[in-house]
Amino acid sequence: MYKILLVEDDEIIASSVCEYLKTWGYETEYVRDFEHVMELFLQFSPQLVLMDIALPFFNGYHWCQEIRKISKVPIIFLSSMNDNMNIVMAVNMGGDDFVAKPFDMAVLTAKVQAMLRRSYSFQGETSVCEHRGVILNLNDTTLHYGDKKLDLTKNDFKILQILFQNAQKVVSRDSIMERLWESESFIDDNTLTVNMTRLRRKLEEIGLKDFIVTKKGLGYMLV
Known part of the structure; x- marks a missing residue:
């Protein structure tokens, strides 16, 4: 329908x-x-x-x-x-x-x-995820916040996609690494930390400080 x-x-x-x-x-x-x-x-x-x-x-x-x-x-x-x-x-x-x-x-x-x-069918449904006014576009792997737009790397997008899909729930580091493995990128525990630090820095630059929080010993979540 x-x-x-x-x-x-x-x-x-x-x-x-x-x-x-x-x-x-x-x-x-x-x-x-x-x-x-x-x-x-x-x-x-x-x-x-x-x-x-x-x-x-x-x-x-x-x-x-x-x-x-x-x-x-x-x-x-x-x-x-x-x-x-x-x-x-x-x-x-x-x-x-x-x-x-x-x-x-x-x-x-x-x-x-x-x-x-x-x-239709070539123009399908809206392919976006939204949390607290922040919009993740699944079609072109961009993030929108207010009038700001952030172009995401493959790993940035994969990390944000799983976090948006589980907004306000803790996502384990293992789950995120499994998602990143799907893109055929080798991601170990230390590499995930580096990717997460880099992504948080980009988010801060468009006004999204502390958008991703760490739950020590558990993983990460959007708040």
């Missing part, structure tokens, strides 16, 4: 569209807290986003750019601001299509179906 997220300021329109698309077999959700759009996006992990331009706090262009930092999920803009400048802006900001308000539900559904057909 495809999941569709609606980012729309008018709750009547948002709920109506969601209910209509549900009758076509889609799982739907809409944003209620416009200060935390990305949190819902990460939690819901949609296969398509319907995005208005005029929104509280930040406009749809902003959220489209934020989504594009971590995902290629298709985005269809829905807006009454349907002059040529806004349509061009929507595409330039990463949008895939534009539907002018007011729209017919049947036309919108046809657009949604066509976009999903074109986009």
Whole structure:
């Protein structure tokens, strides 16, 4: 079942569209807290986003750019601001299509179906892990925190991946070394310490001091 997220300021329109698309077999959700759009996006992990331009706090262009930092999920803009400048802006900001308000539900559904057909399976679901606002992108092995981006080495990524997958749980040194062995890199106990020290230094440089903590005699964990 495809999941569709609606980012729309008018709750009547948002709920109506969601209910209509549900009758076509889609799982739907809409944003209620416009200060935390990305949190819902990460939690819901949609296969398509319907995005208005005029929104509280930040406009749809902003959220489209934020989504594009971590995902290629298709985005269809829905807006009454349907002059040529806004349509061009929507595409330039990463949008895939534009539907002018007011729209017919049947036309919108046809657009949604066509976009999903074109986009999958080669564009799959959002491939990210998130913890305390820090985002690990599994597609391009980058880490995002605020407006900062960290390009990770193979070992950095492997270490963070297992820690994110077990966030707030202690991961043993042996488990991390086994994950690193999967990449055919020879990692002994001392080499793991060196890798971990180097990774922590990189995290501190983007404002993530003590993001990874050591549990003496047990292993490491994200806090």
